[in-house]
Structure formats: structure tokens, C-alpha cells
Amino acid sequence: MRNHRMLFGLTGVLLLLAVFALIPGLGSAQETVPPSTAGAAGAPSEAPQAPPPPPKVDTGDTAWVLTSSALVLAMTAPGLVLFYGGMVRRKNALGTMMHSFIILCLISVQWVLYGYSMAFGPDKGHIVGGLEWVGLHGVGLDPNTDYGATVPHQAFMIFQLMFAVITPALIVGAFAERIKFSAFLVFTLLWATFIYDPLAHWVWGVGGWLRNLGALDFAGGTVVHISSGVSGLACALYLGKRLGYGREVMAPHNIPLTLTGASLLWFGWFGFNAGSAVASGALATSAFVVTNTATAAAALAWMFAEWGYRGKPTVLGAASGAVAGLVAITPASGFVGPMSSIIIGIGAGVFCYFAAVVLKGKLGYDDSLDAFGVHGIGGTWGAIATGLFASKAINPGGNDGLFFGNPAQMIPQLVAVAASWILALVGTFIILKVVDIIMGLRVTEDEERVGLDLSQHNENGYVL
Amino acid sequence: MKKIEAIIKPFKLDEVKEALSEIGIQGMTVSEVKGFGRQKGHKETYRGAEYAIEFVPKIKIEVVVSNALADRAIQAIVSKAKTGTIGDGKIFVTDLSQAVRIRTGESGDSAL
Numbered sequence: 165m166r167n168h169r170m171l172f173g174l175t176g177v178l179l180l181l182a183v184f185a186l187i188p189g190l191g192s193a194q195e196t197v198p199p200s201t202a203g204a205a206g207a208p209s210e211a212p213q214a215p216p217p218p219p220k221v222d223t224g225d226t227a228w229v230l231t232s233s234a235l236v237l238a239m240t241a242p243g244l245v246l247f248y249g250g251m252v253r254r255k256n257a258l259g260t261m262m263h264s265f266i267i268l269c270l271i272s273v274q275w276v277l278y279g280y281s282m283a284f285g286p287d288k289g290h291i292v293g294g295l296e297w298v299g300l301h302g303v304g305l306d307p308n309t310d311y312g313a314t315v316p317h318q319a320f321m322i323f324q325l326m327f328a329v330i331t332p333a334l335i336v337g338a339f340a341e342r343i344k345f346s347a348f349l350v351f352t353l354l355w356a357t358f359i360y361d362p363l364a365h366w367v368w369g370v371g372g373w374l375r376n377l378g379a380l381d382f383a384g385g386t387v388v389h390i391s392s393g394v395s396g397l398a399c400a401l402y403l404g405k406r407l408g409y410g411r412e413v414m415a416p417h418n419i420p421l422t423l424t425g426a427s428l429l430w431f432g433w434f435g436f437n438a439g440s441a442v443a444s445g446a447l448a449t450s451a452f453v454v455t456n457t458a459t460a461a462a463a464l465a466w467m468f469a470e471w472g473y474r475g476k477p478t479v480l481g482a483a484s485g486a487v488a489g490l491v492a493i494t495p496a497s498g499f500v501g502p503m504s505s506i507i508i509g510i511g512a513g514v515f516c517y518f519a520a521v522v523l524k525g526k527l528g529y530d531d532s533l534d535a536f537g538v539h540g541i542g543g544t545w546g547a548i549a550t551g552l553f554a555s556k557a558i559n560p561g562g563n564d565g566l567f568f569g570n571p572a573q574m575i576p577q578l579v580a581v582a583a584s585w586i587l588a589l590v591g592t593f594i595i596l597k598v599v600d601i602i603m604g605l606r607v608t609e610d611e612e613r614v615g616l617d618l619s620q621h622n623e624n625g626y627v628l
Numbered sequence: 629m630k631k632i633e634a635i636i637k638p639f640k641l642d643e644v645k646e647a648l649s650e651i652g653i654q655g656m657t658v659s660e661v662k663g664f665g666r667q668k669g670h671k672e673t674y675r676g677a678e679y680a681i682e683f684v685p686k687i688k689i690e691v692v693v694s695n696a697l698a699d700r701a702i703q704a705i706v707s708k709a710k711t712g713t714i715g716d717g718k719i720f721v722t723d724l725s726q727a728v729r730i731r732t733g734e735s736g737d738s739a740l
Contacts, residue, residue: 413679414674414677415672415674474673474676476673478675480674480675520675522676525676534675
């Protein structure tokens, strides 16, 4: 009963926020014209000097950003839905798929209500965006020159929404097969609000302190991958192991689904990385090329590492390696050339293989689907590698890295890595503790044995 | 009447079925089963987690035959299911007291 009340409470909060957002939202419909008239009215003597016209929308750029937004959506559903869904045991297939799918729904609403404003709204103390853009108040169809001078502000907003969606969905891999659905919903909402939104502001928001420091993160190595991977580690440590871990067979129930999901992640990642140019042209093309190259190199590296170390090249290994490569090239994708991307990919395949296979075994935590091993380690490697391989020859708007004559770039990179680690680890522990006290995080032993499909959803993934 | 239960390698099913049909056996029941004998199981590895899979997939054929046919049926199964490597399976034969065809009520050998 307690859980039900909690859930109704959560729904209530969301509804309240929606109503709250509606009030300024109503105003914004009328205010799309007034800013120019208001300026003119305030200074009648300068009437001949018309205010500068809003920057012009470029149709090519807008087409690419909207397409990229849809591609990044495909990374969560069906990409992660299948990737994670195939990796769990049969009795948890639906429960795990539901996690990613519902995050897509929950964060889509959260982002429009207040998430975008907290991440990209007017800066407050270099830490968080203000609430001026709650309910997309003032986020209209003219370009915002800070974030995308040639696309409608709402196009940038919806592109960023897809990032806000996939990040908590990546954490799912760490607590899979044992979290209570109601607690998962509350955790996700709190995590998005108190970890993702501020961190996105630090790195990407105008005025954010890591952005001011000069840390390079093209498409979200820190914001998306370190934050989700390290939070995944916190979840795995806090929740403890699954029942029977290390004794019972916990083999993936459907690796073909996982491979399909990994392939869709790869497909969608072109929107993630090449779309992060927020323009269609040279930079997007360069990001596209290095993304594909690093991913392929990483899949090969993981496969060969496993072949050498354990004797057989596995399909799950090749799929995992590809995802590790995608993760690692993410922060670097707008700053490095193709040869650097091969090295980044090889590093990702090897480091993530040893993190998921050796490190996890040695340290004994149960990161069910290796959210930390792939995203935490891959993201950290990618952020550091960006400081090593970045080159102004690729992106004049970026900076040179260590191997291109600028060792100083390592400092903001390492600061960004450390800051993301600390926020994710500490923040996630606090949120887990709070949710645990309020409603309990983990399903009962009986429910865990029966599986999440039946115990949480009264359904069965497979009736045949 | 004898009931013959044969545990065989799955890919041998078609050959065994044809051989049994050739000697005049008109019906059989087949199930996908798992188990282990001297073959033991195999090892599976998923991201470094190794699992010993002890129960190996096999096919179980159940046929009921008249006493006169029993030896030929056993012979047919042995000759077709054999590969010579470990894990070819086993045949168990039991005496059967009764068989009834539900549609007609026939019993004994004529029900087979």
C-alpha cells in the first residue's frame, strides 16, 4: 500500500508541475512576438533602429538535428530495450525492457516540464540552469545562438531530450533483475533531476563551470557515460548481488536480441555523435567517420582480447566491444581524426573487456549487465583520450591535446572526469539511500526468484 | 509388447525415424529432453562468467512394438543413431502390459 501511495504522490507531483508549467506556457504563446515590440516600446526615440532580426533557421541543419534526435531515440528504444533485454534471464526480460521504455516516457515529460531549464536555462552560479525556461517558457522556434545558431531552439531542446533519456536508461544494466519497479521510477526521476540536469549544465550549459574550464566533451562522455556508468557502480554496490550470483547460471536468455540491440545502438549513435555538431556539414561528417571507425576497432579489440585470454571469440563479446567503442569515441568524436579513433577504439575494447571480466570478478560487485564496466570505464577512457588526441586541425573550435603539443588540455579533462565521478558516486548513493528509506529498493526474495516479469508486471515475456 | 525408449543425439532423429518406419513401425512419440551421462556437459562463457552446462540437449523417442518386432527395432535404432563418439545415447526396453487405441477401443498388438 505504501508503494501505491508513493506512486500516486509521484503522479501528483508531475501533474502539479504540468499545471505550474502551463501558466507561463500560456504566456509564452503570446510572448513569441512581444520581445521585439517590448524593446521598441522601451526606447521610442530609437524607433528607426530595428532590433536585430532573429538568426535565420537553416533547413539543412534543422533536418539533420531532427533526424539525429530520432536516431538517438532509437538508441533507447529499441536499442537498449533489446541490448539489455536479451542479456537478462528469461524471467526478467519484460521487466528489463520496460525499464528503458518507461524512462523514455518519464524523462520526455520531465525534460519539457523543468529538466531542460535546469540543464540549459540561464546560469545560476555556474552550477545549474535557472527555472526561467520551465515548461519550455521562452524556448521557441527561433534559434538560440548559444546552443545552435541555425536551428530552432526547440530542435536543440528535443535533441538534448534524447540524451537525457538514454543516460538513466544506461544505468538499468547495473540494477537489472532485482529492483522494485516503483522504486526504480522514483530513483530515475530524482537521478535525472539532481545528477543529470546539473551535470549537463556544468559541461554544456552556458556559464557551466566545466565548460568555462575548457573541458572538451563533444557528445557526452562525462555527462552521459561516466555519469551513468559510475552511478551504475553505486547501484550495484548499494543493492548487492542478485540471489544465487556466482552459483546459479545467469546466462543471457537471448543473445540474438542483444546483438540486434547493439547494432541499433551503433546505428543511432550517428545521431548522438554526428548530430552533436548541431549542424549538417564538415564537423558532422568527421564525427560520423571516427564514430564508425572507433566502434569497429573496439569490437575487434574486445574479440581478440577475449580470444587470447579465454580461448574463444564470443558474440556477446563482439557486441559489448562495439558499445565500448561507441562510448569511448563519444567525447572525442568532434575533435579527433580517423587514425586517433582507431587507437581510442582499441583502448576501449581492451580496457572495458578487462573491467567487465577481470576487475568485476576480483572486486566482487554484481553489475548485472556491466553498465560500469562498459560506460564508466569506456567513458573515463574516452574523456582522457580526448585530452590526448584532440586536434585543432579537425575542429578549430576545440583545442589541441597532449599528442598535438598541448599537454595542458589534460588538466580540464581530468578535472571533468573527477567531478563527474564524484557527483555520480556521491549523488547516486544519497538518492538510493533516500528511496530505500522511503519505499525500499529491492524486490523480496520470492519476487526475485519468480522474476520481475511476473512479480512486478503480472506478465510473462514468453508464452510459448 | 515392449516399450522402447531411446535417448539419441538430436541430429540423428530423422535417420532413426526412417529406419523405424521401414521395418513397419507406424507411430512414435518424440520429446526434446536434457540430461547427462558419461558425456557430461560443456562450458559456456558470458563476459567472463563461466557456467558448467551439465544437462545436454537430447531427443527421446518412445515407441511401443510387438515382441516380434522389438529386436529389429532396437537394431535399427542402434545402427542409425551410432556415431561412435561419446554421447550417442542409450536405449531402455520395458515390458508393457497394455495398449489401447482410443478411437476404436482395440487393445494389445492390434492397437499399435
